[in-house]
Amino acid sequence: MKVVIFGDGPFASLVWHCLTHDSSHLVAAFTVERAFLSKDRHNDLPVHAFEDIEESFDPSETAIAVAIGPHDNNRVRARLLDQVKARGFQTISYLASRAIAASNLAVEENTFIFDGAVIQPFATVGGNCIIRSAAHVSHHVQVADRCFIAAGACIGGSTTIGVGTFIGLNATIHDNIEIAPNCVISAGSVLTRSTQAGGIYVGAPARRLRQS
Numbered sequence: 001m002k003v004v005i006f007g008d009g010p011f012a013s014l015v016w017h018c019l020t021h022d023s024s025h026l027v028a029a030f031t032v033e034r035a036f037l038s039k040d041r042h043n044d045l046p047v048h049a050f051e052d053i054e055e056s057f058d059p060s061e062t063a064i065a066v067a068i069g070p071h072d073n074n075r076v077r078a079r080l081l082d083q084v085k086a087r088g089f090q091t092i093s094y095l096a097s098r099a100i101a102a103s104n105l106a107v108e109e110n111t112f113i114f115d116g117a118v119i120q121p122f123a124t125v126g127g128n129c130i131i132r133s134a135a136h137v138s139h140h141v142q143v144a145d146r147c148f149i150a151a152g153a154c155i156g157g158s159t160t161i162g163v164g165t166f167i168g169l170n171a172t173i174h175d176n177i178e179i180a181p182n183c184v185i186s187a188g189s190v191l192t193r194s195t196q197a198g199g200i201y202v203g204a205p206a207r208r209l210r211q212s
């Protein structure tokens, strides 16, 4: 299917590269909200204002992949995905051919799982999630919607990750704990206990720095 990528930053470029070289999708353009429109082209493709996107693309024949990072506990990406769907566009998901995932893993809408990520059997990943390269999501882990798991993070078995959570680069998350919704777990931290909603946790062992 023809795909427009929402975003024109480095993460959007990464998604463009992955879809172009490792999927059957044809990326036709980029789009951003008009207030962020700063250039005509990105990766040699046109950039359109999202407000006018129907002038160039028929929603019934086009998917929009929202390639926005973890800002504000992934709420920016969620808001834009809601708008994409409200305007009648299709959505896609992406599972890298070099990711290691259970054959029956359901990859929900606008979830992107990158090369080298491991999603073990019995683990689940919600919609609108980003699982970056070499993240390890162990067996029976439940990742809720709207999460971002950065590269190299390691999640122990049966842990649950609440909606909107961000887990930083190379963080270690113990098995059998509950991360409440909208938490931030810092890069390189070691989280040994369950968390409170909206908390920012840093260090090894991780302690709550503040509320987000």
Ligand SMILES: CC(C)(COP(=O)(O)OP(=O)(O)OC[C@H]1O[C@@H](n2cnc3c(N)ncnc32)[C@H](O)[C@@H]1OP(=O)(O)O)[C@@H](O)C(=O)NCCC(=O)NCCS
Pocket: 150, 167, 168, 169, 184, 185, 186, 187, 188, 189, 200, 201, 202, 203, 204, 209
């Ligand atoms: C958790 C995080 C968001 C906090 O950022 P911040 O709000 O800007 O906080 P600061 O960097 O000002 O740090 C605040 C305090 O926490 C400490 N701290 C921050 N990160 C820490 C870490 N990983 N381990 C231990 N302490 C840490 C700082 O030393 C500082 O302590 P101080 O006040 O005594 O000097 C940030 O450290 C982080 O991990 N970002 C994610 C990076 C990442 O994974 N990027 C991938 C992007 S896709």
